[in-house]
Amino acid sequence: MNMILPAVPKLPPDLRKIGANTDYWYPLAWSSEIRAGKVIGRHFAGDPIALYRTADGKLGALEDRCAHRQVPLHMGVVAGQTLKCGYHGWAYDRAGACIDVPYLGSCRLSNGVKSYPVQEMDGLVFVFPGNAALAEARLPARLGSSTDNRYLTRRLNREVACHYTFLHENLFDMNHQFLHRRNMGSIKAHCLGRRSGDDWCEVDYTFARTQGRQSVGEAAILSALRAGDDRKYRDRMTIRTEYPYQRLKVWVGDATEPALDVWLCYTPLDAAQRTNRTFGFLSVRKSKIPGLTALAWPFISWFTERIFQEDKVIVEAEQAAHDSKGGDWNNEIFPAINDLRALLARCGTISPHAASAR
Numbered sequence: 001m002n003m004i005l006p007a008v009p010k011l012p013p014d015l016r017k018i019g020a021n022t023d024y025w026y027p028l029a030w031s032s033e034i035r036a037g038k039v040i041g042r043h044f045a046g047d048p049i050a051l052y053r054t055a056d057g058k059l060g061a062l063e064d065r066c067a068h069r070q071v072p073l074h075m076g077v078v079a080g081q082t083l084k085c086g087y088h089g090w091a092y093d094r095a096g097a098c099i100d101v102p103y104l105g106s107c108r109l110s111n112g113v114k115s116y117p118v119q120e121m122d123g124l125v126f127v128f129p130g131n132a133a134l135a136e137a138r139l140p141a142r143l144g145s146s147t148d149n150r151y152l153t154r155r156l157n158r159e160v161a162c163h164y165t166f167l168h169e170n171l172f173d174m175n176h177q178f179l180h181r182r183n184m185g186s187i188k189a190h191c192l193g194r195r196s197g198d199d200w201c202e203v204d205y206t207f208a209r210t211q212g213r214q215s216v217g218e219a220a221i222l223s224a225l226r227a228g229d230d231r232k233y234r235d236r237m238t239i240r241t242e243y244p245y246q247r248l249k250v251w252v253g254d255a256t257e258p259a260l261d262v263w264l265c266y267t268p269l270d271a272a273q274r275t276n277r278t279f280g281f282l283s284v285r286k287s288k289i290p291g292l293t294a295l296a297w298p299f300i301s302w303f304t305e306r307i308f309q310e311d312k313v314i315v316e317a318e319q320a321a322h323d324s325k326g327g328d329w330n331n332e333i334f335p336a337i338n339d340l341r342a343l344l345a346r347c348g349t350i351s352p353h354a355a356s357a358r
Contacts, residue, residue, distance in 0.1 A: 031120055162316050
């Protein structure tokens with residue numbers, strides 16, 4: 001007698017073991033960190049990368065190891081158009097080819113090291129870790145409003161000890177306002193709708209303050225002092241994950257331009273991708289009153305920094321909880337976050353390191 005066994009449901013992958021897709025541009029440094037004639041060391045998902053700038057301003061991105069003794073190339077020096085290893089002086093061009101071994105000349109050169117496509121945009125240095133043939137078509141079109149002179153912009157730059165997907169979820173889910181009650185009072189988020197595509201998803205919110213009052217920093221960002229129930233739901237926020245980047249925009253009243261525009265990218269640092277460096281821009285539309293936004297800028301910086309610090313603490317606690325349980329035990333019920341989780345799983349990749357840890 002043949003027995004028909006019930007189908008075993010396919011479990012979704014552990015999102016925290018989905019690696020960032022390498023076939024996209026990721027920021028590794030600020031332009032100001034790489035002066036002419038200098039070299040620095042950075043990491044993308046455990047891979048060491050040496051970033052350098054020639055005397056005439058051209059950027060290079062090479063695997064951070066000399067093909068000779070594996071010494072990190074960021075310990076070397078920039079000479080003309082080449083990067084020289086600090087140990088024996090082996091020289092590499094920006095394509096990674098070894099073009100000179102000082103004591104052998106050009107008759108016996110090594111095969112060189114891996115090079116990466118590198119681009120500079122709006123003060124950030126981006127590297128393309130994956131298939132270089134895809135690099136040109138996938139260059140980001142714009143990094144928020146960071147170069148728009150109608151806005152004042154501050155750079156966002158911090159290292160966070162969690163998987164990058166926690167940060168995507170944190171920004172996308174505005175139902176966590178309880179976390180920020182000390183800095184914002186009691187805020188209730190109301191989801192207005194959501195949309196998604198193959199490599200993007202977005203969600204709209206509006207908000208009502210149920211208790212407490214607005215801080216000066218928050219008021220300055222929104223360019224209006226909200227007061228009372230008669231003005232609740234007057235602001236609209238849209239958060240969009242367009243893989244692998246995130247953008248948050250807030251409109252006040254009937255304004256056609258956002259009062260707040262935030263662009264973010266979370267670059268994984270270690271092989272397990274349990275740490276990331278968050279790069280971004282926070283841009284605030286200037287008030288119609290000349291100089292008012294600049295005057296309020298210290299309050300804006302103080303307020304946003306406190307909010308970001310609370311987010312950092314909570315996502316790092318999420319990562320610690322994941323590790324203590326040995327997996328993703330999340331019980332997610334908010335449809336917009338389930339859209340986001342599906343997108344991140346669909347667009348990301350399971351790295352060899354993550355696969356061996358499952």
